[in-house]
Amino acid sequence: MAQFKTKNSKGLKPLNTASLPDIVFMLLFFFMISVSFRQTERVVQVKVPEASEIAKLDRKDLASYINIGTPVPAYQAQYGTDARIQLNDSFSTVEDIRDFVAAARESMSEADRPLMTVCLKVDESVLMGIVTDVKQELRRCSALKIMYSTRRKVVQND
């Protein structure tokens, strides 16, 4: 009894936090596994348009990205403000798409190749001329599955 009394008078025992690192590590591993790294640096500014009839990209690993937009301010002195194509990390031309598609195909397994999707991330202010050139080139490379990347539009009741 006496012992109890002295303990109580000292206050509560400090909370055991030895398992806290384990919990945090668990969270850490979850995030490390479930997310993918940002592979490329954006060199063009892209604000994709809004749309309501959108579908999710089911296999992210089978997608290749083509960005089209105005160069970011840091590159504008060099490349101007005209819309440009970005493949991987650098500015490219329509002719480079062929190699880009071939490289993307090469990195996939045989079974996945027909499922390859090219995701077009195009700024909403870009004119269709350049987009059409890209589409024609993709047709020539027979990369026919494409997706126009869009944001979800808040649908009003109509």
Next chain:
Amino acid sequence: MAKPAGEINAGSMADIAFLLLIFFLMTTSMDVDSGIQRRLPPMPDANQKVEAEQINKRNIIVVLVNKSDRLFAGGQSMDVSMLKDKIKEFLMNPANLPNMPEKREKEIEGFGPYMVSRGVVSLTNDRGTSYNAYIQVQNEIVKAFNELRDEFALQQWGKKYSTLDEDQQRIVRDIIPQSLSEQEPREVSKRRR
């Protein structure tokens, strides 16, 4: 006699782990990619003779977006918000008008014969059309097809298209095919950006 080793203070371990966690949270992207999925038509073979499929004029609705983002559908200028209903009416041809698409009976596996509309939406744009306007039009066209499919599914099974099973979805896809063809753009103006 060896002194019993003191416990290692693991109190800062949590801080280190948090630091790592926050680092990963900052450097990774969680954004889900979504958008309008389309299939491009394959490039016609240069050696092969193009056997142009004869499509009756009444079966085509021409949707045109010009370089100042104005929309014309079936010869009329209209707002994007009206396009969906126009296309739905055109494809279904509820009154069986002679200037709207004909319907042809088609045997659908697992369902039986059905009068499938032969209507085709033909989308043309200019090189000077803005991408935003183009996507809005694409969106409305896809919406028209999706709503038709939903309506049919509701009428037939009392469920929306997306909740049907795979076989039923195939039937609906056969009955309302997404027939959208894109024309090669016309070089009307040389305005480029």
